[in-house]
Amino acid sequence: MKNSKLLLTGLIVSGIVLTGCQTDESESSTGENAYVVGLDDTFAPMGFRDDDGNLVGFDIDLAEAVAADLDYSISFQPIDWAMKETELNAGNIDMIWNGYTITNERAEKVDFGTPYLENSQLIVTLEGNGIDTKSDLAGKKVAAQQSSSAVSAIESDPSDILSQFDNGEVIQFPSNNDVFNDLISGRSDAIVVDETLGRFYMSQNASPDYKVLEDNFGNEEYAVGFRQDDDELREEFNASLERLMEDGTYDDIYQTWFSEQE
Structure with missing residues (x-):
């Protein structure tokens, strides 16, 4: 697990504005193995808009790597962060994945995947x-x-x-x-x-x-939030995350967005 003392690298384009765009990038989660990730699209550097309005960030890259590993189709849905658990449990999104901190209060509403960042x-x-x-x-x-x-x-x-x-x-x-x-x-x-x-x-x-x-x-620790009856999806995510940490994919993504603070 990476140290919580983080310093951003110069790989991130300078001058990025952290103001979110209201564009909806998600598509309906239709068909098997197609999932919608809910996020706050102003939460840099985890998931946010670059100068061209594209969603970028550590969590975006990691989600796409997990999806590729599992042969899943994913899309990203900006949501009202105050309504994140409601959106999840209503079925409007399938995961909360955006610097989502594990807390006891949230654990009563969702099941957390394996923690992946301090x-x-x-x-x-x-x-x-x-x-x-x-x-x-x-x-x-x-x-x-x-x-x-x-x-x-x-x-x-x-x-x-x-x-x-x-x-x-x-x-x-x-x-x-x-x-x-x-x-x-x-x-x-x-x-x-x-x-x-x-x-x-x-x-x-x-x-x-x-x-x-x-x-x-x-x-604290970040983790992905799942509906409490989505045990199979959560277990598949946990297994994929472990593989990505073992084969170096996670470290490559980490180094793109962070470097250890001296």
């Missing part, structure tokens, strides 16, 4: 605002993506720091783009985001001067 919940603020530790968030406005693992991590933090935030709440937005924009505008004092997305965003947007605290809201 992550953490970063606390990001701006230089010069006097926020240096988690405890400095007391009385501050803190933002995160709606229905994200960032919100869950804050709510379950043993320090109960949430009760000390301004108004005792997390300011929530539909996308992480909105979260970063709120910080940049000065409306929020700090934000909590997935490390994978946060480091990518900051590498592509060097101004203003961001500051990542040493404190965070915990480490």
Whole structure:
């Protein structure tokens, strides 16, 4: 398993805008072994739009590699991230595959495949605002993506720091783009985001001067979410992922999008 401390490589084209497009790239899952992957298409570098509007990212490449290994047909469906489990269990999509963090709450609604990437919940603020530790968030406005693992991590933090935030709440937005924009505008004092997305965003947007605290809201793992009665599909995915990790395919995809932080 790769270390959760990740730094994006220069292989990613600079200047990519993280604003999602509403184009629906999915086709109906008709026929045997045809599946629809649900994702937030603004979640770089896991699944997002490049300058030409194409879906790219670590999870996109990995999903396509698994599909090729299993001789499956897959398509990608952008969804409202707050409705991801509802979309899955209604049969509108067949997998949630987009930096989807394992949590106890989610495990009550879906079955997770084998974890494939480590992550953490970063606390990001701006230089010069006097926020240096988690405890400095007391009385501050803190933002995160709606229905994200960032919100869950804050709510379950043993320090109960949430009760000390301004108004005792997390300011929530539909996308992480909105979260970063709120910080940049000065409306929020700090934000909590997935490390994978946060480091990518900051590498592509060097101004203003961001500051990542040493404190965070915990480490976690990404996995694919399946319906709880799709045992066969989940087991096939797990077997394929193991093969891709053994034959070097996973490492090749990883190196395309990430390099280890020194």
